[in-house]
Amino acid sequence: MTPATARTAPYRKFISSNRAELGLLALIRLLQLASPALPVGAYTYSQGLEWAVESGRIRDEASAGAWIGDVLTGAVGRFEAPLLIGLLAAWSAADAAEVGRLNADFLASRESAELRAETVQMGFSLNRLLADLRDPTLGCVQATLALLPEIAFPTAWAGIAAAWSIEPPAACAAYLWSWAENQVMAALKAVPLGQAAGQRLLAELGTRIPTVVGGAQSLPPAAWSNYTPAYAICNARHETQYSRLFRS
Structure with a gap:
């Protein structure tokens, strides 16, 4: 080791340590966003x-x-998923117009009144949480969301993820995992299923998520599609279901 290298070694070690801490903080923030404890009523x-x-x-x-x-x-x-990737890019570029356009696209894509009400309610709740967090790094997110007449959940979620410097692939994976976990928990209550069955389902669904994220990153907007007729019909039929546990 040369004298110059010896002198700069402590600084390099400090920078490396600082980067590691920032990486861990981003991971912790991501876990917070994906947690069932997030107060949005999912x-x-x-x-x-x-x-x-x-x-x-x-x-x-x-x-x-x-x-x-x-x-x-x-x-x-x-x-x-690809719309979320687009939102993350728009938030990172401070492109409020694109955030608004993608937000409107997502709202328009909801096939039933319940699905639309769900994303608006969850978006509203997440927007309200922004002020309660008292995090100055989220100020720009609050300002942009204030311009939207209605806020879709992925719009607000992506804004927080971008402000917290979470990488898009990790953010998308966590978003999908949170969605899958909520679906499995609904199945556990409605079918019903046991806890071990729920863990087997999550383990299998988890193996699919990396592929879905990879596809979402490369899928051009012209190819985006949520055409799933049976899914849409079930959402619409749920609106008149007599006995139910869930709001959608």
Whole structure:
């Protein structure tokens, strides 16, 4: 080691340590965003899964896994996930116009009144949480969201993730995991299923998420699609379901 290298070694060690801490902080913030404890009421929604159980489409662990997996790779993976990637890019570029456009696109894509009400309610709750967090790094997110007449949940979620410097692939993976976890929890209550079955479902769904994220990053907007008729019908039919546990 030369004298110059010896003199700069402590500084390099400090920089490396500082980067590691920042990386861990981003991970912790990501876990916070993906946590079931996030106060947005996600646990009160099943996104049509409850009607799928009522109609007999979902009746056991295998059919629950098939249903959730198909929605993950179809409606969510081919529309919601790439739109989230687009939102993350727009927030990082401080492009308020693009944030607003993608927010409107997502609202327009909701196939039923319940699905639309769900994302607006969750977006409202997440926007309200922004002020309660008292984090100055989120000020620009609050200012942009204040310009929107209605806020879709992924719009607010992506804004926080971008402000907290979370990398898009990790953010998208966590968003999908949170969605899958909520769907599995709904299945556990509605089918019902046991806890071990829920963990098997999550383990299998987790293996799909990296592929879905990779596809979302490369899918051009012209190819985005949430065309899943059975999913849309179940969401619409849930609106008149007589006995139910969930709001969608």
